[in-house]
Amino acid sequence: MALLADINDLLKKRKVESDRIEFKKGWNPTAIYRSICAFANDIEDIGGGYILVGVEAIDGVPVRPVTGLSLTEIDSIQRKMIDYNNMFEPYYMPRPSIEEVDGKHILAIWVPSGVNRPYAIPSDVNAKLKKPTYYVRNGSSTVEAKGEVLDELRGLASHVPFDDRPNPDIKLDDLSSSLMRDFFVSIGSKLKDQDLSGNNMLDALEQMNMLDGPTERRYIKNIAAMMFCDHPEKFFPKTQVEIVFFPEGRERNPNNMFEAPVIHGSVPRMINDTLQYLRTMVIRQRIFKPKDDEHSIKSFNYPYQAIEEAVVNAFYHRDYREYAPIEITVEPDRITIFNLGGPDHSISMEAIRRAKSLRSRRYRNVRLGDCLKELDLTEGRATGIPTIQDELRANGSPLATIETDEERSFFLIDLPCRADMVENMAIEEIIEKDQNKDLTDRQRCILLAIGGDVSLNVSLNVPLNTTTLAEAFGVSRKTLQRDLEVLVDKKLIIREGGRKNGFWVRSKK
Secondary structure (H helix, E strand, C coil), X not given: CCCCCCHHHHHCCCCCCHHHEEEXXXXXXXXXXXXXXXXXXXXXXXXXEEEEECCCEECXXXXXXXXXXXHHHHHHHHHHHHHHHCCCXXXXXXXXXXXXXXXXXXEEEEECCCCCCCCEEECCCCCCCCCEEEEEEECCEEEECCHHHHHHHHHHHHCCCHHHCECCCCCHHHCCHHHHHHHHHHHCCHHHHCCCCCCHHHHHHHHCCCEECCCCCCEEEHHHHHHHCCCHHHCCCCCXXXXXXXXXXXXXXXXXXXXXXXXXCCHHHHHHHHHHHHHHHCCCEEXXXXXXXXXXEEEECCCHHHHHHHHHHHHHHCCCCCCCCEEEEEECCEEEEEEXXXXXXXCXXXXXXXXXXXXXXXXXXXXXXXXXXXXXXXXXXXXHHHHHHHHHHHCCCCCCEEECCCCCCEEEEEEECCHHHCCCCCHHHHHHHHHCCCCCHHHHHHHHHHXXXXXXXXXXXXXXXXXXXXXHHCCCHHHHHHHHHHHHHCCCEEEECCCCCCEEEECCC
């Protein structure tokens, strides 16, 4: 069975938190199955964990090159695991995978959060007297669940995150093999080379733990539709993004508004399309060149990283059972991002008011969060709000504020504009920018360079003709000419001067 995560990311503890990974130099079934039980119980709802057998670690850091295991050892271990899996109450099956690292083989055991929690395993799987015992993770350690912890663990029997629940309405034909393959390629998974046609897609879903139910009738989980369906709104109504501009402010003139095209698609696609739209339509850069200093000072009305974190958080924590879109409102002095599904009740209202760090014991969409981490779209573990505030602070912007209600039914975050860049945007300018959103990234950069909004690595005395621009952007003159023709057709630039001494300028229109 292929491992979904990239083995090198696990060894370097990238994308997956360190307390979700255990390194074992050799095969010790009692210790390893205690950890498997703890990861499967997943009392913190963080998505289970991984155990890498054949990897020695010192103070939690893997020793390279790895110790490794022989293929004969791994084969023997996998046969024994069948018997050990049957000792779980109720039955549980981790997902082992043979991986090659440093020219040697190791056994990587993926342990996703179980849907039939809580699980118990004998405290000693090799003892004659097998006493079922519950285990949980406490930081990076595996401990026996006792007292209140055991009571809480038993309470998880009725708590399965929404994205990890099976959905009988989702059919195999609803999923896109191209979206699935794009995901595998993006995260560097070996599954990218797997045939995904027909029932082979079911095998891939099985390996990703996105199926549930008895062998004779497997159901696809909600996470599969969120990640690999072109129209997830078929199963989660109003799963879309709506962006509205109020050039003069919503309170000052609510009738002066512009609605952007509604953004649809799989969750990763909606995130990328939303960020691309906001980057093109909203983010502006200002360059200041101090006297007697060759270095320029760059500032933005909104730092992109802050917007990225806020948008991803809205998708990560959205309640997909609610019939409401993610709403983004752009005003002269702020961007507001709103989604239904508020912070967990374990987070105090005081922590929400301070908007520093919202650390929760429970996450609404654990599996979705894991997939977004694999795509480098989020880090998880309550780092989103601190990152937003750090980026705003570094940009010289006011800090973000957060709102919710006592029922925690919604989450609203305001990202303030940098004070010296607050300005009203004409409705005509917004429409013009929206019409030009089909420009390529290079064409946008050329347009900004010609307008003087960004500086190029050329002498200030050199006119911006076709040859100069081609050299600055590292493309051929012919390629650059094609980009210029697009900008001319859209009446965004014009040429001034004669044939030999002419240069490009922004159109006044």
